[in-house]
Amino acid sequence: MADERTTASGPSGTLVGRTGELATLTGHAESAIAGRSALVLLTGPAGIGKTSLLRAFLGGDACRKMTVLHGSCREVASGTGYGGVRALFAALELTHENAGDSPLLRGAAARALPALTPDPGPDEPCAATAYPVLHGLYWLAANLMSQGPLALVLDDAHWCDERSLRWIDFLLRRADHLPLLVVLAQRTEAEPTAPAAVADIVAQPRTSVLRLDPLTEGEVGEMARLVFPTPVAPTFAERAATVCGGNPLTVARLLRELRARGVPPDELGIREIDEVGRGVVALSVRALFDHRPGWVRDVATAIAVLGDEDAQHIGALAGVPAARVEEAVTLLRGAELMAPDRPDLAHDVVRSAVLGTAGAPALAALRAKAALLLSDIGRPAEEIANQVLLVPGTPEPWMRVVLREAASQAEHRGAPEATARYLYRVLEAEPDSVPVRIQLARALAEINPLEAIRLLEHALSLTSDIRAKAPIAVQYGMACLPVQHSRSAVRVLTEILDALEAATGPEPDPADAELLTLVRSALLITGSDEKATIDAVRERFARMPEPPGDTPAQRQILAVMTLHRALGGHSAEQTARLARRTLSSSGVEVDNWSLLLSSVGLSLADDGDGALEALNRSLRLSQENAAVWSYVVALSSRALVLHGLGAMADALADAQTSLEIIGEERWSSHVTLPQIALATVLIDRGEPERADELLARIARPNFELFALEYHSYLMARARARWALGDGDTALRLLFDCGASLAEAGLTNPVFVAWWAEAALICAAEKRPDRVRDAVDHGTELARRWNTPRALGLAALARGVITPGAPGVELLTEAVGRLSVSPGRAEYARAELLLGGALLGTGDPRGAREHLRNAADLAQSCGALALARDARRRLVAAGGRMREITASPVDLLTGTERTVAGLAARGAGNREIAESLFVTVRTVETHLTSVYRKLGVSQRTELASVLHTPSVPDPRAPDWVSAARGRY
Missing domain, CATH: 1.10.10.10 (Winged helix-like DNA-binding domain superfamily/Winged helix DNA-binding domain)
Incomplete structure (x- = not known):
């Protein structure tokens, strides 16, 4: 870019006064080449020499060792989704047409295409959320870095769109030891388009801020000596520096103007500096226009509006022939108002001066005309809409059409901020437009769910027809989930469902039936999130017939019904049947919600293989869609299932991997399942301190309100405290868990078997009476659920609080039942407890047999804490066994x-x-x-x-x- 590059650095293009800053940039580049990633934020006011410095840096030896992608943002494109990304990657010419042949787009990098193409093709898949595109762009950068160090240099970043900046932030958080340098240049006096995104980037530990200071008097003197053939008086340079504030662009303009007027650089010339110096750029622009035909001003203004365009389009906007445009460009270039290497103005300060001569009404009309011109020549809707956004006042009808189309394009590429920007302008003209509010809420659901909820509430109030209100209510319900507004969602969805059922009657037509299914599905999902709503929702749907499962919404209903039946603990057999029906293929792809919820039912019903199969399908689907949140939930859920199956090493792998993945995400504080899963495994691996510390760091707001994860958290925390010798806290947590489960109406005995865990603690502390009622209650629930694991836990809990031979009999029953259950670690624990009971009744030989079995089973499971306890008791009982040591x-x-x-x-x-x-x-x-x-x-x-x-x-x-x- 050649706007500021010559004028700000000196008339000959010599870089003046920036040796130290250039050395700093070069040092960062050398560090990046060595594998130490960094971002440099280059700041300073307009004309201070940022772009001149970048040009010198990009021409240096360090950049010749790197792949350099260099782009610039423009005010007219500041709201475009991924506009900054396209400015950076434009030189690579990556399109849908060459995607299959480009090695840069191999693997996950192909997901970057929606961000790289200005006009999404009709066959391009829609980026439902922003993450897949961010993920694809990361891998595109990674592919480039596999070929060598990479420098991303973006000028005028104060006009960079939010989505591009969010990607840079995303990239930097994954840039450990990568050969990457990012340089962003921005004006200090300009409010960034996305200040929050810039603030997040500045907060990154890899970010350095490089501020350009004004030139000194000596440096201004050096610039003056490049302009004037005669000696320059020190007082002349001093005055020029003072009047221009040391701004290189203003200094260069002033010096050239003084020389053109024949002013000498001595004591006599000082008197001219004040007159010429103030507002020198604007004065020089006005002076040029005053001494040239009017069409020169018109061409310059058209260029200021459209930017780098061909002469035909500039002429069409200016109302002059293309030949005259070329003539005007020559005149403007001679006056150094045009860049020497492209058909655009030399600097944005010059652009502002040119636009300032037009007047606000004329400029608004010109921008509207430019939008129409771009539409006529077939430019993408977003490019046209960016001109419309700069037109003040209420958008005209044709402008709203453009803005809507641009919003759809931005939504398609996963750029919610741009979508919202376009639609808010439409909403100015159509404040009661329900379709606009719905689309806007859809865009904001990911980035500002509270605003999305407000928009949807208004849309519901504007809609009277119940069939039209139903889809809005469904969208409202799903928007409520991330911000813990489940009770509001349940209230709205219940009202809509009641009215819809009344309107459609007992035998609705197919369209109404599907609408009912959508609302029921949303109500079931939102109502299952919190304890305050889950019981009421379960009661409402307890007698609802099972849908056939022929549509996605019907599948979701089957899945949530599976969950509720499982948590209700009435019939493991019916729960497993319903889960398998949900997962069976009938031409409808099973979504992640259905896979995850079905896996819970199957796991509780002792079908570990079926639960793993559902979770594996969820992981595959999440990978295909780059749905990292779903992937993390499925992976940590699988860790808990594997833990229940006694596969501790694999459970540890899944749990820790899921925790590492969320460590790179800004939403990690709202995800708790990876921490719970990892802590659960660590306790059995003999690391309760680490587990307790991990659980203590969970700080999700209102965590105690949630129906599922909160109880697993209490169970894990109690087990960790008991392993650390704090029985009182452990029991308090377990009884709190039981009370909370009762409050939510969750009665499955193995979902969180707090009563069995409490029995073990009370038995060890010789306080069996404290837990008898809870064990009796758990036993009754276990008999109703009727799985080997549930019945085995019931026998175990009763056995440890029953002394003598009756207790041994119950523990023997527990061993028998758990031996045929999928719970191998629980089977090992039952063997351990039976061995201890036999010792107490004077049967050391029988005790040694069971203790040895316990140690062998626990070690094979990876439950090292239990294995070491079993070995210790075995040795104390006179048996022999090698030390339990960790394998490599x-x-x-x-x-x-x-x-x-x-x-x-x-x-x-x-x-x-x-x-x-x-x-x-x-x-x-x-x-x-x-x-x-x-x-x-x-x-x-x-x-x-x-x-x-x-x-x-x-x-x-x-x-x-x-x-x-x-x-």
Whole structure:
């Protein structure tokens, strides 16, 4: 870019007064080449020399060692979705047409296409949320960095759109040890288009702020010596620096104007500086226009509005022939108002001066005319709409059409901020437009759900027809979920459902039936979120017939009905049947909600394999859609299922991996399942301190209101406190859990078996009477649920609080029942407790047999704490057993095991990184640690070291081992 590049740096293009800043930028580039990523925010007022400095930097030796992508933002495109991204990547010419042939778009990088193309094609898949596009752009940058160090240099970043800045923030948070340098140049006096996004970037530890100061008197003297052929008096340079405030652009303009007037650079010339210096750019523009034909001003103004356009389009806007445009450009370039290397004005200060001569009414009319011109020549709607946004007043009808189309394009590419910006202008003219409010709320649901809720409430108030209100209510209900407004959602959806059922009658037509299904599905989902609503919703739908499951909404209803039946604890057999029906294929793709909820029902019904299959399908679907939140929930859910199956090492791998993934996300504080899952596993692995610390850091607002995760949290926290010797706190937490479950009407005995855990603590502390009522209640629930795990836990709980031979009999029953359940770790614990009871009744031989079984079972499960306890008791009972020691595989962290397992199956580092939503560098770091801990030197050795036949293997994705039917 050549606007400020010559004028701000000196008439000959020599960079004056910026040696230190150039050295700083070069140092950051050398660090990036060495693998230390950084972002430099280059700031200063207009004309201070930012772009001149960038040009010098980009022409230096350091940048010749890097792939450099250089772009500039413009005010007219400041609201475009991913406009800054397109400015950076434009030189790569990545389009839908060449996507299949470009190595840069391989793998997940193909998801970047919606951001790279100004006009989304009709066949381009819609980016339902922003994350997939951000993820794709990250991998596009990663592909570039695989070829060498990368520099992203974006000028005039104060006009950069929010979505592009959010991607830069996203990229930097994943930039550990990457050869990446990002340079953003922005004006200090200009309010950024997206101040919050800029603030987040500045807060990054990799960000350095480089402020350009005004030129000194000596540096102004150096510039003057480049202009004047005669000696420059020090007082002349001093006065010029004072009048111009040391601004290089203003100084250069002043010096050239003084020379053109024949003013000498001495004591006599000082008197001319004040007259010429103030407002020198605007004065020079006005002077040029005053001495040239009117069409020169018209051409310059058209260029100021349209920017870099061909002569035909500039002429059409200015109302002059193309030949005259060329003549005007020559005149403007001679006056140094035009850039020397492209058909645009030399600087935005010049642009402002040119537009200032037009007057507000004339400029508004010209921008409207420019929008029409761009429409006539077939430019994308967003480009046209950006001109419309700069037209003051209420948008005209044709402008609203353009703004709506632009909003749809922005929504299509996953740019909600741009969508909202366009639609808010439409709303100015159509404040009671329900369709606009609905679309605007859809865009804001991800970035500002409270505003989305307000818009939808207004839309509901504007709508009288119940059939039209129903879809709005569904959208309202889903918008309420992220901000914990479930009670409002349930109230609205209940009112709508009542009115809709009354309007459609007992035998609704197919369209009404589907509408009813949508509302029922939304009500079930939102009502299942909090304790205050779950019981009422469950009661309402208790007698509702099961839908056939032929549509996505019907599938969701089946899934939520599965969840409610499971949590109600009435029939494990019916729950499992309903879950399998939800998952069965009948031409309708099963969504993540349905997969996740069905897995809960199957797991509670002792169908561990079925639960894993559902979660593996959810993980695959989440990967395909780059849905990181769903992926994290499914992965941590699978960790809990694996823990219940006694596969502790695999559970640890899933839980820790899910926690590592959310560590890169700004919404991580609202996700609690990874922490709960990891803590649950760590307790059985003998690390209660770490588990307790992890749980203590959970700070989700109003966590106690939630129906599902809160109770799992209480259970995990109680187990951690008991393992740390704090029985009183553990019991308090468990009884709190029981009271909370009762408040929510959740009566499944194995969902959170707090009563059985409390029985173990009370038995150990010789306080069995404190828990008898709870055990009796749990036993009754277990008999109703009637699974081996539930009945085994009931016998276990009764056995530990029953002394003598009756207690041994109950514990023997517990061992028998749990031995045929999927709960291998619980089976090991039952063996341990039976062995202890036999010791108490004087049967050391029988005790040793069960204690040995407990130790062997627990060690094979990876429940190291239980295994060591069993061995200690065995030795105390006169038995022999080697020390329980961790195998080399047990030394791996959970994420290391996940990475190692995928690598052992043949996945490359990039495939592993894409599948786990982490960086390639993260994978490399984990593999290095794996090789060191396992004592291997290459991937081919991993499979034999990791192979443990007795442990379920749920982690092989389709792209590694499709035939195994996993993941």
